Amino acid sequence: MLKINNLHAGIDDNEILNGINLEVNAGEVHAIMGPNGSGKSTLAAVIAGKEEYEITEGSVVLDGEDLEDQAPEERAHKGIFLSFQYPVEIPGVSVTNFIRTAINETRKAKGLEDMPANQMLKLIREKAELLDIDRKFLSRSLNEGFSGGEKKRNEIFQLAMLEPKLAILDETDSGLDIDALRIVANGVNKLKSKDNAVIVITHYQRLLDYIVPDFVHVLHEGKIVKSGDKELAHELEDKGYDWIKNGATV
Amino acid sequence: MAYTEEELKKELETKEYEYGFYTDIESDTLPVGLNEDIVVAISKKKDEPSWMTEWRLEAFKVWKKMEEPEWANVTYQKPDFQAISYYSAPNSKPKYNSLDEVDPELLDTFKKLGISLDEQKKLAGVAVDIVMDSVSVATTFKKTLAEKGIIFCSISEAIKEHPELVKKYIGSVVPQKDNFYAALNSAVFSDGSFCYIPKGVRCPMELSTYFRINQAGTGQFERTLVIADKGSYVSYLEGCTAPSRDENQLHAAVVELIALDDAEIKYSTVQNWFPGDKDGKGGVFNFVTKRGICEKNAKISWTQVETGSAVTWKYPSCILKGDNSIGEFYSIAVTNNYQQADTGTKMVHLGKNTRSTIISKGISAGKSQNSYRGLVQVNSRAKNARNFSQCDSLLMGNECGAHTFPYIEAKNKTAQIEHEATTSKIGEDQIFYCNQRGIETEKAIALIVNGFSKEVLNKLPMEFAVEAQKLLEISLEGSVG
Ligand SMILES: Nc1ncnc2c1ncn2[C@@H]1O[C@H](COP(=O)(O)OP(=O)(O)O)[C@@H](O)[C@H]1O
Ligand SMILES: [Mg+2]
Numbered sequence: 051m052l053k054i055n056n057l058h059a060g061i062d063d064n065e066i067l068n069g070i071n072l073e074v075n076a077g078e079v080h081a082i083m084g085p086n087g088s089g090k091s092t093l094a095a096v097i098a099g100k101e102e103y104e105i106t107e108g109s110v111v112l113d114g115e116d117l118e119d120q121a122p123e124e125r126a127h128k129g130i131f132l133s134f135q136y137p138v139e140i141p142g143v144s145v146t147n148f149i150r151t152a153i154n155e156t157r158k159a160k161g162l163e164d165m166p167a168n169q170m171l172k173l174i175r176e177k178a179e180l181l182d183i184d185r186k187f188l189s190r191s192l193n194e195g196f197s198g199g200e201k202k203r204n205e206i207f208q209l210a211m212l213e214p215k216l217a218i219l220d221e222t223d224s225g226l227d228i229d230a231l232r233i234v235a236n237g238v239n240k241l242k243s244k245d246n247a248v249i250v251i252t253h254y255q256r257l258l259d260y261i262v263p264d265f266v267h268v269l270h271e272g273k274i275v276k277s278g279d280k281e282l283a284h285e286l287e288d289k290g291y292d293w294i295k296n297g298a299t300v
Numbered sequence: 301m302a303y304t305e306e307e308l309k310k311e312l313e314t315k316e317y318e319y320g321f322y323t324d325i326e327s328d329t330l331p332v333g334l335n336e337d338i339v340v341a342i343s344k345k346k347d348e349p350s351w352m353t354e355w356r357l358e359a360f361k362v363w364k365k366m367e368e369p370e371w372a373n374v375t376y377q378k379p380d381f382q383a384i385s386y387y388s389a390p391n392s393k394p395k396y397n398s399l400d401e402v403d404p405e406l407l408d409t410f411k412k413l414g415i416s417l418d419e420q421k422k423l424a425g426v427a428v429d430i431v432m433d434s435v436s437v438a439t440t441f442k443k444t445l446a447e448k449g450i451i452f453c454s455i456s457e458a459i460k461e462h463p464e465l466v467k468k469y470i471g472s473v474v475p476q477k478d479n480f481y482a483a484l485n486s487a488v489f490s491d492g493s494f495c496y497i498p499k500g501v502r503c504p505m506e507l508s509t510y511f512r513i514n515q516a517g518t519g520q521f522e523r524t525l526v527i528a529d530k531g532s533y534v535s536y537l538e539g540c541t542a543p544s545r546d547e548n549q550l551h552a553a554v555v556e557l558i559a560l561d562d563a564e565i566k567y568s569t570v571q572n573w574f575p576g577d578k579d580g581k582g583g584v585f586n587f588v589t590k591r592g593i594c595e596k597n598a599k600i601s602w603t604q605v606e607t608g609s610a611v612t613w614k615y616p617s618c619i620l621k622g623d624n625s626i627g628e629f630y631s632i633a634v635t636n637n638y639q640q641a642d643t644g645t646k647m648v649h650l651g652k653n654t655r656s657t658i659i660s661k662g663i664s665a666g667k668s669q670n671s672y673r674g675l676v677q678v679n680s681r682a683k684n685a686r687n688f689s690q691c692d693s694l695l696m697g698n699e700c701g702a703h704t705f706p707y708i709e710a711k712n713k714t715a716q717i718e719h720e721a722t723t724s725k726i727g728e729d730q731i732f733y734c735n736q737r738g739i740e741t742e743k744a745i746a747l748i749v750n751g752f753s754k755e756v757l758n759k760l761p762m763e764f765a766v767e768a769q770k771l772l773e774i775s776l777e778g779s780v781g
Contacts, residue, residue: 098736102728122735131736138733142751151747152737159738191751208737 051076051113051247052097052216058107059096066092068272069108074216077244081258081283082251084269085291090251091135093269094218098132099125112216127159129215133205133222135251140192145204146174148192149211156212177210181237198225206234210241217241218249223257235260255283268294333382336360339487342386346456349463359476359486366480372642373671373703376585376611379550386488386521450503451496455523458494465496469527473556473591473619481552481587481613485521489554492523497532497563506761507536522553528563528598535566537764550585551609557592557600561622564599565592568760569616570768572775573608575639583610583639590614591646594654596622602645603630603759605768607775610639615673617646620654620682627656630756632768634749634775635668635700644673644705649685649715658689661753664700665776671703678715686716693723694752696745696776724752746773 052074059067066089074080084090096103097110099122110117117125140148154164165173178188181203193201202222209217219238223231238261242248250261258266258280266282267274275294276282286294331338339360343353368378445452451462459466476486497503528534538555551573559565567590576583586609592600602616618627629645647656656676664670670693678685693702704721726748734744749772750757757765 100732121740122732123738123740126736126738134733134736138727138729140730140733140748140751142754143747148737148747151743152734152739155740155743156738212737 053111054097054108055111056108057093057096057105057110059092059103059105061103065106066103066272067096070269070272070274072267072274074247074249076215076247078265079242079248079250079261079263081263081266081280082249082269083253083255083266083283083286085295086253088269089272090269091220092272094132094135094220094249094251097125097218098122098130123155123159126214127156129246131209131212131214131217133202133209133217133219135220135224137193137196137201137205139194141194143192144189145192145207146188149174149208152208153211173211177207180210180240181207182233183207199227199230202226203230203234206237210237213241213246215246216249217246218251220251221253222250223252223254231257232260255287258283270294332385334360334384334386334488338386342488342490346459348456348459351463351467352459355471355476356487359483360488362477363480363483363487366477366483368480372613372673373669373705374611374613374640374642376640379585381484384550386490444504448501448504449498450501451494452507453494455489455492455494455525458525462494462496465527466494466525469556469558470523470525471556473558473593474554474589479589482554482589485523485552485554485589489521489523492525492553494524495526495534495536497528497534499529500531501529502532503534507534520551522551524553524555525558526556526565526567527558528560528565530560531562532560533564535568535761537568537570537761539570539572549583551587553588553590555588555590555616557590559592559594559598559600559625561596561598563595564601566601566761567592567603567616568764569602569604569606570764570771571604571606571608571612572771574610575608575637576610578637584608585611586614587611588614590616591619592617592627593619594622594625594627594651596651597624598622599626599628601628601630601759603756604632604643605756605760605771606631606633606641606643607771609641612639612641612643614641614643615645617648618656619648619650620656620685621650622654623651624653625651626654629656629658629660629674630759631659632661632663632753632756632772633670633672634663634772635665635670636775637666637668639666639668641669642671642673644671644675646675647677647687649676649678649682649687652681652683652685654682654685656685656687658687658691659755660689660691661756662691662693662702663696663749663752663772663776664693664702665696667699669701669703671705673705673707675707675709676717677708678710678712678717680711682712682715684714684716685712687718689717689719691719691721692752693721694749695723695725742773742777745776749773749776 054070054072057067057070058065070093082090092103099117099120105118112128150170157165174188183203196204202225205222222234226234235257238248250257250263263280266278266280268276268286336357339356340353343356474482476483495507526536557565557567573584573586574582594600600618604616606612616629620627627647631643633641633643635641644660645658658674660672662670662672672691674689676687676689689706691704695702702723706719708717710717726745730748731741731744734747735741750769753772757768760768
């Protein structure tokens with residue numbers, strides 16, 4: 051599904067990603083771990099098409115198609131979803147209105163009519179229930195005054211609504227208490243199928259107890275320095291990132 | 301809100317626009333220039349009684365001695381008042397024979413606004429081949445109103461048919477000598493509308509759709525007079541979301557609202573005059589005087605969405621004369637390219653326990669300048685007066701400007717005045733976030749702008765609100781590189 055080949059990317063001559071290789075197939079869950087500043091969020095943003103980053107070498111390929119010249123919204127229409135580490139506020143635009151617009155714009159790009167209002171309402175209700183989201187929450191301004199946990203839960207709500215092919219969760223666990231973490235992870239697991247894939251970016255192995263990865267990759271200084279199965283996450287937890295850092299310099 | 305946006309859209313799609321009555325104006329034009337003879341000639345052509353002619357002449361005398369004001373934060377080439385023809389019948393003869401002759405860009409905008417073909421023709425000044433049902437609609441409409449004793453007609457008709465009301469109230473809120481443009485308007489006003497709601501009557505419909513077409517042709521010096529008698533209510537909608545490409549460069553309208561004891565007037569405007577092209581050429585100068593007076597327990601709400609005109613100078617105001625009266629001002633002003641807007645309100649608190657609310661949303665894009673200018677005045681007699689003002693500015697890009705000029709004059713110690721102001725910018729992160737959810741940049745901006753303007757949009761009657769939303773979208777098209 052997703053193939054990243056020797057990806058180098060950065061900002062203003064400052065290289066952040068230094069040759070990343072990663073292949074994600076349908077039905078798989080990949081975890082990307084790594085210390086602060088190792089380039090996890092940058093990798094997510096580059097896959098999603100954020101224009102401020104410049105790709106200097108390599109490619110990002112989705113279903114055999116090089117994404118280089120595609121705008122972020124086109125990538126979204128093709129099924130890439132990024133759950134942001136820091137979701138932005140849009141004052142005056144309700145959670146409902148925002149997701150409705152997102153869904154209808156995506157449908158429009160596929161040549162479909164707007165989703166009928168009753169169908170939309172039904173879908174919203176269903177997904178809100180899945181994530182234990184209160185009705186009142188849906189009429190609040192997007193991310194305005196949301197707690198950290200509410201922001202993350204709202205990201206996953208949007209994920210559930212849009213049902214993407216490839217979901218990238220950037221530190222979705224930060225800011226969530228244990229109950230919320232369970233609800234969110236459970237939501238993600240329910241959405242998983244043999245046709246879609248998930249990339250979970252996290253610092254801690256905690257989330258991976260709930261969303262169990264098939265592969266774990268460790269990112270350090272813009273490079274994947276180690277890959278393995280879920281045991282690698284445990285090992286990291288025990289030994290700390292210094293283990294990797296030291297290993298990488300050897 | 302009791303209804304969903306979805307329902308609103310549906311409603312608008314299925315709604316057929318009804319056409320109101322159309323005032324017949326003779327099609328000849330007076331020579332350019334302005335002097336007493338011209339003023340008399342205008343009055344004569346309109347077959348006005350002599351008191352009206354005198355009133356116009358008084359205004360002209362005052363105007364001659366006045367200077368065009370320069371205090372607003374706008375710069376423009378002053379019009380040559382002797383080079384304008386003050387009486388012409390606009391749009392009474394079709395300008396084109398078919399829509400094919402009309403500027404395609406204009407038609408494109410009509411399409412985006414979802415305006416019906418027939419209406420497109422009317423607005424663009426194309427001859428309409430089928431006679432629309434206007435006469436019968438107008439008749440039914442007038443009958444419904446007449447049953448309640450409501451008078452709703454052109455001001456010319458009112459001068460003839462209801463002289464006692466016009467005589468009593470015209471100039472009572474905006475006197476002839478009020479300001480340069482008001483004086484000019486008083487001398488030469490072409491036409492406009494008149495509305496009287498009798499005691500205790502709630503006007504059963506928005507006085508709106510019916511005027512939509514007429515509006516396109518009312519000319520440059522419009523005069524509106526709305527009188528809500530004791531305990532009555534009316535919601536009045538003015539303007540047109542369709543871009544009006546009037547050749548008249550100068551527009552100087554006067555609107556006077558009179559809300560007697562316990563009455564309420566809701567006055568909503570959507571203004572979309574030609575703003576000039578991308579290089580700032582052409583465009584309408586819109587210098588309007590709008591003011592209302594509230595007697596005891598009365599309420600006046602002004603809601604406006606201003607997206608058009610090259611230069612806008614407009615301050616819908618409330619004189620809160622009666623005790624416990626309420627004044628409200630909700631405004632969205634959008635400027636793009638080289639547009640300049642200096643707009644705001646005046647709330648004059650004279651009575652006890654008077655309250656006013658000001659919510660102003662300024663959106664600037666391109667190289668435009670957008671200023672809010674507001675005066676809150678509390679007189680010594682106005683015990684316990686309260687005002688809340690909120691002025692928010694949204695900037696797009698680095699070349700536009702937003703300015704806030706709040707003036708407060710409080711002569712009574714019990715006054716409570718609150719003022720809040722914010723300035724924000726549409727950020728790249730917001731846009732990327734929307735993009736990532738499949739929302740393209742133009743749509744993302746529309747969404748952000750609508751969110752920003754929501755408090756004001758919510759004050760508009762529903763069909764206007766949907767149109768206004770679309771209008772905001774169109775006005776800002778192409779404003780992000
Ligand atoms: N927009 C940016 N401008 C400048 N530096 C950036 C930008 N984005 C990321 N970086 C730098 O790139 C490195 C990786 O950042 P990031 O991808 O956010 O790391 P992580 O998500 O792994 O904590 C950091 O050193 C960070 O400062
Ligand atoms: Mg990060």
